[in-house]
Each structure stands twice: as C-alpha cells, then as structure tokens.
Amino acid sequence: MPEPLLEVRALDAHYGDFQALFGLSLAVSAGEIVAVVGANGAGKSTLLKCIAGAIKSRRDAIAFCGEPIGDLAAHEVVGRGIALVPEGRRLFPSLSLEENLLIGGQLGRPGPWTLERIYELFPALAERRHVPSSALSGGQQQMVAIGRALMSNPRLLLCDELSLGLAPIVVRDLYARLPSIVREGTSLIIVEQDIVQALKAAQEALCLQEGRVALAGQSATLSHDAIAAAYFGT
C-alpha cells in the first residue's frame, strides 16, 4: 500500500487556554477526495489551518509526502505543495480578479495549473479578469479563491466551506469541477456544512465532534443515522 500523501498523527491545537483538537489522526492518499464534516466549533477549520501552517503544531504531528511539516510557517507549507482555500473566500480587495490569480502563482511552482488553465476550468472568470475582486458575485469569488490556490500547483488542496453563503445551483456547479482538479493530480480535503454535497463528492469522510474524530469511513458506506449521531454526539 503506497505511503499516504498526508498523514496527521495525534494532532492537538489550542487557542490560548482553549483546546480545539484532541489527538486527531487522519490520512489522505493521492488522488483522493476526503470530506470533513461536523457542527460549528467541532474543529474543522482548525484542522485545515494546522495543516496549512497558519497554526503552528508539533513537528511530527503532520507529515506530507513522508516529510514532517507540523512546525513550518504557512508560506513554507505552500512551497511544499499544500494550498488552502480559506473560509469566506478572503480575496484581496486591492487586487483585480486576474491579479488575485497571479498572486497565487507567485511562488512559481511547476505544474499543470496556469492562468489559461484556470480560465478553462472557470470560463465565467475569463471575461471579468480586470474587474476588482470586490465587485464579483459570491460564486465568482469562490471560483477565484479556488483558482488562486490552484495557481501554486499544490498536490493537496484544502477547501474550507466552499458552499458558505452560495445558492445551491452555484454550489453544484462548483462541485462538478472538483473531479477535473483531481484528474490533474491534486488531492482534496473538503470541509463542509452541506453534508449531502460533501459525501457525494468524496470517497472518504470524517465527522468531527468537539475536536475528536467521531466517525470515519468510506462515504458510500456511512448511514444517515450514523452521521447524525456522530455530528450531534448522541
């Protein structure tokens, strides 16, 4: 069995005195989509921030391609090949659409994702490339946010709440493009409130509850009741 792309081992995370994650472990294989679901405050975003390096962890708590990266700074983690699409899009308001994409690629990592390729993936963006990012719709902003992360040619893409604040049809459209991202060689971890959408897209799923893994397995085999129980902790 090949080495997992990403391995999280007994990860703890704290915000001051408050502990958000308790000895959390998970693994992501190349070519996979893994969904992480759970109620608000369960620790989903915290998990992604730890992997992305926005929160510093124990050195060996996170391993990527076999290398420990737990204590690397965020910009170094991007250099290793992990990119985060932050919750709420968080585009740079002073930059235009295209500049937001370009800045994602400023590390110059080699790979299939270029400006043209992003515009192929999201054709709606091509015609608005010079528009200031603050003038875009929610769905378009989410596309730019994904594109910005893809421009660093990551091997692992972390998506935090893609569906937040978006209409269902827009969400479906976004999720329809995920498989082509995986085909180009990028694995995904998607954190989602929309459980149905998440389980449809992912092969594996984890449910977090108060900083711990309450349920894990192949998404196809997880029953509705089991997920509800894990989600709410009953």
Next chain:
Amino acid sequence: MTGWGNIVIQGVLIGGLYAMFAAGLALIFGVMRLVNIAHGDLIVLAAYLALIATDALAINPLAAIAFVAPAMAALGYGLQRGLLNRTLGDDLLPPLLVTFGLSVILQNGLLELFTADSRRLNAGAIEIASFQLAEGVWIGVLPLIQFVAAIAVIGGLQILFYRTALGRAFRAASDDPSVAQLVGIDNRHVFALAMAISLAVVAVAGVLIAIRTNFDPAIGPARLIFGFEAVIIGGLGSMWGTLAGGIILGVSQAIGAQINPGWQILAGHLAFLFILAVWPQGLFPKIQG
C-alpha cells in the same frame, strides 16, 4: 507679478522634495500600517553618509547617491527584519515607541559622532546654475533636478505598486497579512523589502537636502513633520496626492516667507491645520486612515 510667480515656482519645486520625504513614509504606512517616527532622522543619517562618501571618495554628492542608496536600503531591510517586524500587531504603542526611541538614538548618536556643527555638501557649479523660463522668471537647475527626481520616484513607486509582482505582494500583504501568508508570501521578507525601498528613497532625499541647505543632527524631526503634513494634505493611500500635498506645503511656506521670513514654517503648519479642519481625509484620499 513675476515676483509672486517666482515665489510660487520656488514653492512648487521644494514641494517636490517634501513629496519625496512623504513618499517613503506613505509607502510603509500603506504596506504595513507602520509610521516611522525616525524617518526624518534617517534622512539626516543619509546626509551624513553622503558626507562620508564624498569626503572619502572625492566625488560629487549627486554621484554619492549610488553608494548611499544601497547602504540605506540594506539598513532598512535589516532594521525591519531585525527590529520593527517584532513591533507589528494590533497595539500601536510598540511601533510608535520603538521608532521614537530609534529617533532619539539616531539624533544623539550622530551628535556624538559629528558634533552639532552645521554641514553642507558641495555639489559644485550646479548649485548656483539657473536658467530663465520666461520674462523675469528664473529657475534654479538644482531645484529643478530635485523636482524631477521627486516625480521620477513617485512615478516609479506607482509602477512598482501597480505593475509588478512585488507591488502585488505589497498590496496583498497590506490587505490581509494572514491570507497573504496562505498564498506563499513571506510577510517578514516583503515588509523588509518595503522598508528597504523606503530608505532608498530616503537616501535620495537626504543627499538632495544636504546639497540644498545646511544640516546638523537635529533637523530630522522637521523633515518628518513636512513629510507627514504632505501625506495628510494629499490624502492617505494616494502617491500622486502626496506630490500635490508636498507642492501645497511648499507653496504655503514660500508665501509665508514672503510676507515675513519668520513665518515660513508656521505658514506651512497653518495650511496643514486648515486642510485638516476642512478636508480631514485629505484632498485626494484613497483609503481610510
């Protein structure tokens, strides 16, 4: 009438110099919300470095810029990376007090090294050269060079900010430092580069002012204040606004000096306070203070 024409022109030309003081200040405020109280004293430091360079190498002060600018840029990088990056955060007291302490250290350090004697850089014949623009209107070559240099610097900074990858990184780090890290920008490095560029501009301004007037370790704070006034008059976030602010300040001072020589600086301050009272955002604001 040409008397007043000359006055205004002199004011405009020195306004360019003030805009250069302001440009360095505005750049780092724009990128990392830091106001460097030692800014004026760094201008004076550059003047003294130019003094050393011209004495040691027997070159024209204008040529000394080629040595002083890189030296100051390196200093700026080290200063930001080694000291000032640590003060950045939500609390505004640490950067303010640390740069204030730096200002005191610079002034007194220069005092110890060079004494309070007034110095001036000798640029040769160019200092008194002038040409006639129109009937009765004379323009000094050196002031014109200073003004053109200011326009070049500000234009250069605009191009840097809006047409280059580094400028993109500046704007991104300024918008959202934490997300900037997430797209691979090393904020510590980017901020240090911004300070390096700011001090390179300071170097040019320092050499030009050292040729133009007498300088001593204590004139730093006044340069800071002129730069600051130019920024506020022009409006935060606008480089060309800073040029306009510098020109307005320079012209106010020139008019004030004409009425009474002792009123020169005061006239500038009063113009600043007036604009602050009526247009608190400045004349061409782009961002909120």
Next chain:
Amino acid sequence: MTASFQVEHATRASRIGTAVLLAALLILAFAPAFAGRDDLRLFSEIFAYIALASLWNLLAGYAGLVSVGQQAFVGLGGYILFASTILAGLHPFAAVALAGIVAGAVALPVAGLLFRLRGHYFAIGTWVMAEVFRLVAAQISALGGGSGISLPAAIVTSMAASRQRREFEMYWVALALMAAVLGAIVLLLRSRYGLALTAIRDNELAARSSGVDVWRTKLVVYILTAFGTATIGALIFLQKLRISPETAFSVNDWTAFVIFITVIGGIGRVEGPIVGTLVFFLLRQTLADLGSLYLLMLGAVAIAIMLFAPRGIWGLVVARFGWQVLPLARRLRFAADPQPG
C-alpha cells in the same frame, strides 16, 4: 429581586501601599527642615516628572491617546505664567493656577483638530501642534521673542521676602501639585469615567458597543491632562525664572524623558510613572552627565523594554507578586456576603 451591592476598591496590599505613600508625603512635607537647597530643587524636579509622567500615562496608557506633543502644554503653561505676571501683574501662584485653566480651554479646539487623526498620525499631529505653539511664542516680542525672557526681580520678590522662604514655598507647591495630580488620577480611575477608560484601554471597539461614549471620554481626559500638564509647566518655569521657546517646548525635556520614564516604569498602571521617575533619577545621579550618550542609552533601554518587557518594571513586579500600591481594584460586595474577617 435585585441584590444591593457596593464596589470595593481597596485590597490588603493597597491599604499598606497607600499608608506607605501617605507617610512618604508627610515626611517629604517636612523636608525643608533637614534638606539643603539643592536637594529641595532636585525633589521638586522629581515631583514635576512624576506628575508629568502620570498625566502622559493617563493619556496614552488609559485613553489610548499617544501624544508626543505634550510639551505644547508645558510651554503654554510657562508662557501664561510669564505673560500674566509680567503683563498683567498677577501673583505668581495665582498665575500657575490660571495657566492650567487657559490650557484646558485651549485644549478643546486643539482636540477638535487633532482627533481627526488616528493612531500614529495623531501622535505626529500633536508634535506639529507643539511646533505651532513654539513658533507662535517666538513671534511674541513682549515675551522675549525667539531668545526668551527672564522673570523680573520685582515679581520674584513679590512671592516672599526671603529667598529661603521662596524656595520653601515653591517646594511645597510642587509637592502639593504632585499629590493633587496623583490623587485626581486615582479618583478619576475609581469613578465611572475610570471604568470607561479601562474598558477603552482593553478594547476600544468592545467599549463602544457597550455604550461607552469613547470620543467624549477621550476629550475629557485630553482636556484634564492639558490642564494638569500646563499647571506643572507653569511651576517648572517659575522655578527656572527664565523662559524661551527652545526650553519651553523642548521635545527632549518634556516628551522624550517623560515617555522613557513611563515606558520603563510601566505603561497603563498608575504606579508605573512613579517607579520610572525614581529609576530615571537614580540613573541620572549615578551616571555622570554623559549628555547625548545618556539619551542614547535611554532610547536603547526603552526599546529593549518595549520588546522584551512591555509592561515595564512595575508590570514585572505585578506579574511576580500581584501587588497593587494604590486602591484601584474593583470588587463587588453584595449585602448578603459575609464581612471580611
């Protein structure tokens, strides 16, 4: 049914501390009996700096208004003193009181302008204002213009017949002013205004959403600080017997030293400026007058403290021992609570 409660300010440590402070003030009041003239002058200088630093601390550490231009009010106080005694024949001590009142009035329009600036730019704006005051003062030829003026002998002798008596009176006024400033600050912080200030200091946005009128609170503090600073300034220049724009509005004397004292002692705590002033004068007495090297060292020390011990010396003490010399704690005691043993 609402329970009735009282707010208690004293702790055991603060009771001891307050007693010690009052004892010290009493001993200092008798200093003229055993201290020489030079010592009395030194004490007066210490009292002035404790007061100035405490006022700056109130402004910056509590109201969040970092000013590098308080020398504007020190100088204004000095000039009002000289103007009202020389030109209007007022008794010097009455002039000291007038200086504060005038400064308080002037502070209102000044704040109206300066409050349009935020944060760092507000700080530089205060510096500009001080420069404006200095330049205007240099234009007033009746008060010596740019070179300054000395206090006429007639006015000096009008205070008291003998020089010794004058020295004693000025010393006592200095001591009284310092005690008054400290007392006023403690009372202010214990009041509702003080609660608002502490809220603003901790989190301005949260304070505003809790209903604190941030703008007005800051304005009141700014005016009161100007009043206090100018009164002290007037007394300082009464003792110096001579004023000039350079000395009256000196950034080094009235801002650099004050800021360093407060930073080293501890910002945001009332005890900080007292500790800082004592440390500052200890350094000054023990180190020979090194002139600019001394300022250079102070600057370096202040930077080091800001980076490594941002709460200053007193902050370190509080973190280690939890002392509080002055009664500024706030505890609710409900009617039903058992009384302390």
